[in-house]
Amino acid sequence: MSDRTHIAVIGAGIVGICTGANLAEAGFQVTVYDRTGVCEETSSGNAAALAFPDPLPLSHKGMLKKLPGWLADPLGPLTIPPAYLPKLMPWLIRFMRAGHPSKFEASLNAQAGLMRLAESEWAGLSERADAAGMISHNGAIDLYESEAELKASLPGWEARERLGIPFEHVSGARLAELQPGLSPRFTHGTFMPTWKQVDDPKLFGKAIWAYAERLGARFERRLFEGAEIARKDAGRSEVRLRFADGSTSTADSLVICAGAWSHFHAAKFGDRVPLETERGYNTTLPVGAFDLRRQLTFVGHGFVVSPLVTGVRVGGAVELAGLKRPPNYARARAMLEKAKQFLPGLKTEGGREWMGYRPSLPDSLPVIGRARSAPNVFYAFGHGHLGLTQSAATGRLIRDLATGKTTAVDLAPFSPQRF
Template identity: 65%
Template structure:
């Protein structure tokens, strides 16, 4: 395919991260002809470096996790859990206002209910997809352990645990010597932990994404490398222009381009307030520590995950958009703190990484039709939960494109809700 020659396709998916891969798998299974376009490759960007959690119990919107109360102190620390690049603050103000509005009692309760429904679907669909794809061996069911340095810190977090319990999510608190049984070598500064037995992780998110793509490819999905430059209506279809001049025509189009999706949505008549939470991590060699399960240091904004490919130390939130250079001092700061929390941790030989989490103010993704191009559908804005909600999103997009009743109510995820 070269020049301005035009090629027709049934369904085109823009984005080969875990969301686009899952959509392709569901649609290819249903017998549809799928072309996935991505500028880099299969699971090469943000989806490759996440914390590997299938966080089905993480139903609390970001604005409800005590973030607003902690925000002033965090913003004073450029290497803290939640920071804003000073040069980016003016651009971020409208998003922060919506984020504040989403923290109100009513909006927060609505987001929690929608997220709980999404997570129930996500768990069912992901476990089923992994089984159909023959990759269930990549699933780890060790639970997670969230750690606190005081009873007061746990008390502040308790409303969130109460909300999870109300949603049917099992957990229990552990103290004293029992903490050492769940994670040997933990610093004595942690006096209590919350264990979620049904929390799952995967052996490596990039390898899982590539394995799910191999399954989609066996079902007939195809991949094309290219950067999408513009979208437009054309004779009842959607015309896609790539940066190198190639033209593609799609009967139906799905925008699943992560943190870049709002640029394409704007061409379809939708001004969607998508922002970029830049996340950092360091992946240490496998023998750096005997980590039993994912550890969550909520008060410090990062997690540690045992992977097939190493020990991943990462998280935190930095608002800085898509263009500013990475600040890998953030990765180093998390690693230094992790060494205090696990005194035996070997911190040498790590690989640093930064990714772009596509986040909407109410912590819910945009799933639905475009305003001005009825053949275009959106599937983006999953924030920290892209891997977790990927199979559910694949199922929902399949439902929409094939005219079936969606598995859950999509009103809370309406792209035009803002």
């Protein structure tokens, strides 16, 4: 690959970082642009999970049954501000349709294939970046407050079993062994041994970027506004980039990894992608706040507690409210109050509140592929809750496209034009 082949990557979140690293490994000249910095926004505050055992689309039947009850609670696992509902309705209709059995299995199989690729790609990329030591292999537990709640989850576990994903339903002494100090209200759990976690998502992302920089990738802090395709000599084309400060640049190809803002840029290349913003909240407590052995998910309440080297992170839940509304940190405080009840002895003082924007598509599958009107423009966005998990696989797939190789998985389910 010619060193003069220049690819611009828009977005320095974990997907952009992994894409930049993969392209630099392939010999491209890579420049990554972001308005703030490397792994400074949504990718810095996630739950730190490499959730390989979790390929279920969010619209699966179990979740759809819970929606009415969740929506009735303004501080519950899912909320939609009434004023935003009319704008959200087309996305919600697509989301409900995606849960139909005729579509569910196809989405499940596509997601499972991407997860298998993600697991192998993360194993390789983390080793090459000298970051494998930042990944723990302690598994995770989904927690239930009754046998009935566990039974309601069984269709999802049966789907995982068909895919060969290992898990163990636990209770009593086994549950207490896996996580001491739980409230007795949690009577059952499911342990996922292949669930992994990074020490801290921001530190981990910066370690991957440091590897990309060693390979020659560059970062520029600039707010991207848009791009046009311009013809060059011999029938070739280049991408002309415009930035908010009035500056411009050119590249041979462009990758859009701009998270919750990506669909605005895709529309300029002829692709209307129904991306919506899930606003997620968390509170990171100081180190030593609780003796947390592994990530815990409180299934009926829609949030997780994660052990980081930098503290204990309590967060999750979904607020479908777009990009413009101010944060509602009462949601973070509500999760923290519940966590204190669920983990007696949790020290809740000194926490740091945060909100991030998850870019989510109604069928829970990301967009990975070429733009409709420009073969040298690629998309890599819309991973929802799974950006960290699937970023190494996405970077590998963009590398395959850019080098003209057969992609490691079939990209048809992830096509930008599937909508």
